[in-house]
Amino acid sequence: MTDAGPTTASPAAGSARSLCRDCGRRVAPPRGRCPACGSPRLVTHPDLDRLTIAHVDCDAFFASVEKRDNPALADVPVIVGGGTRGVVSTCCYIARIHGVRSAMPMFKALEACPEAVVIRPDMAKYSAVGRQIRERMLALTPLVEPLSIDEAFLDLSGTERLHQASPAEVMARFAREIERDIGVTVSVGLAPNKFLAKIASELDKPRGFAVIGPAEARGFLATRPVGVIWGVGKVFQARLAADGLTTIGQLQAMDPADLIRRYGSMGIRLARLCQGEDDRQVTPSRPAKSVSAETTFSTDLSKRADLRPVLRDLSEKVSARLKAADLAGRSVTLKLKTAQFRLITRSRQLADPTQLADRIFRAGDDLLADAAWGEAFRLIGIGVGDLVAGTQADPADLIDEGSGRRARAEEAMDRVREKFGKAAVETGLVHAARQDRSRS
Template identity: 45%
Template sequence: MEMCPHAVVIRPNMEKYKFVSQQIRAIFYDATFVIQPVSLDEAYLDFSNKVRTKNETDYAGTPAAGLADIARRIESQLGITVSIGLSYNKFLAKLASDLEKPRGFSIIGRAEAQAFLAPLSVSKINGVGKVTAQKLFGMGIRTIGQLQKMREIELVSSFGKFGRQLASYAHGHDNRKVIENRPAKSISAETTFSFDKRRSVDLIEAIKPLCERVSKRLIQGNYAGSTIVLKMKTSDFKVLIRNRQLLNPTQKKEIIYENAVNLIEREANGRHFRLIGVGVSDICSANAADPPNLFGTLG
């Protein structure tokens, strides 16, 4: 904002995004019982015969027909276009979904998978970022076809455990299953400041709505957490993570806030911060949350 003071910043409407995402997932559930959300706008669907829904909307046809009908319903009911990738595993389905954006539908079959992959850059493989890609380029490997010619033991010697995954993906193999409602490892919320903050009072004020959001998500998911996590990013982009263990798991915004405040007071020593976040980890069922005080409530 300092470099572009006249810019118009439109705040994202996360509640609206979440609401529409839930509407889309409701359409998914008409077709299959097994859905693994990746983000608000991305998910894996298991379309194998054993889990697909057979109902009046007739999703019992081919997976391609069922997915086409899902795309049609989302566009007609919500006014949103989607891109779809269909294949026999998650790696190839994700790859296919990126081929024809926006409003695309691509299929990679088992018979042609290796031939399709061969001319593609190694950077198309899940987990191959800039560092790994540069290492592969340095080895003279630029295409997936070149990876296909390498033995797994060679890749493992160069890339450790990830070498096995590279070998599998190069040949179109991926044994990961579509997992419905994977348990959360942590729940958090954060905010980036328009201007850096250094006073503890300002930092403490900034976490109030964050604690409320975390508490709300815990309650909605029927979760609780027993470790409070504070995340702070300094003006020179150093990330600080601080934790505090609770005696009992909690869902309460007051308890999250109180412990986060104590952590902030230890760290606010004049440094400038550009981001702050609050979360809980060690997630468990809400059944264990906030046991009553045997001596009553004070205050």
């Protein structure tokens, strides 16, 4: 198991040949550096050539893309996130040294690191880079299970003959090529199952490559906090702590029947994962459950007249994402967060699946009329769920005679925007709101 750093090896590692992560050579241990290229980044483990489940996680992905595109930011703390009232989407490792963390309120992040450069998220750019990396993964194995835009599981079982290399060698080469060709870095965890692979990928960030074998898994996990276990969030951690259970080792010492009796189906998961056992397969197809967009205001808004243009703009973003993914949805959900951080949600089922901004906005606007009664809001969002294929989207509406005309107008707008950009054409509602803001 490589845990504390790139050259750390388990006590039993003496029988294995080390792998140089920088040149791909295999060298006989013990070695401090690769005799071929001089790199200290050697991985040594007795199971190195037998493990086939990998977890890949990009390092501070959004911030890494921004630094790649602007070399002047290379040695500067970078925060990607919203305005002073938003939250941190991600931050580079320099900013993390100052105490900045993902999901931290922006005002707290800037208090911790006032010299940071703050960049608004560019999801279109990050998605494009994410797709490039995903294509490289699929060239290694068809068994790729995405978890988010910047991380995925890979099952490389049976690929040795195809690549003429072990999964460890393949993943080390993959990490080098992503850094060289795409300009961002990744960390890799290699293990016998998904649970251990995900833990391993976090051990040596950034540019990490860590290995956890089956023989050492139980002892390795024993000192870890229970929050490391997949599915154990803050609420359940508090429940376990109230029962005196704070480390995985304490769970390992319990009778599995007692865990199941205390915690039901979650007890079954605890009993298996605390021993390092995980039989979940790497599943390539994991369809999206919903598509949404939201924004946090720089100042609270309470008037529906001020909220509606923002809702229209967000509806267009959701619509564009649905169309790009060839999806449609049967339900629309409105999300509002009050100045006191109280969350309000309203949902509506549609008669037919849609991917049109017009229908999304109209449903959301009706929900807004029901939910917005003069209270001040700091956030608004709109989402479409119950997703189906785009071929089922928006059949002719025999009741609403104007729906066909609006759909054709939206198609024309899409064609103009595809050629000249989103700002080339706007609805009157959004345009008037932008003019009002520019005058204020």
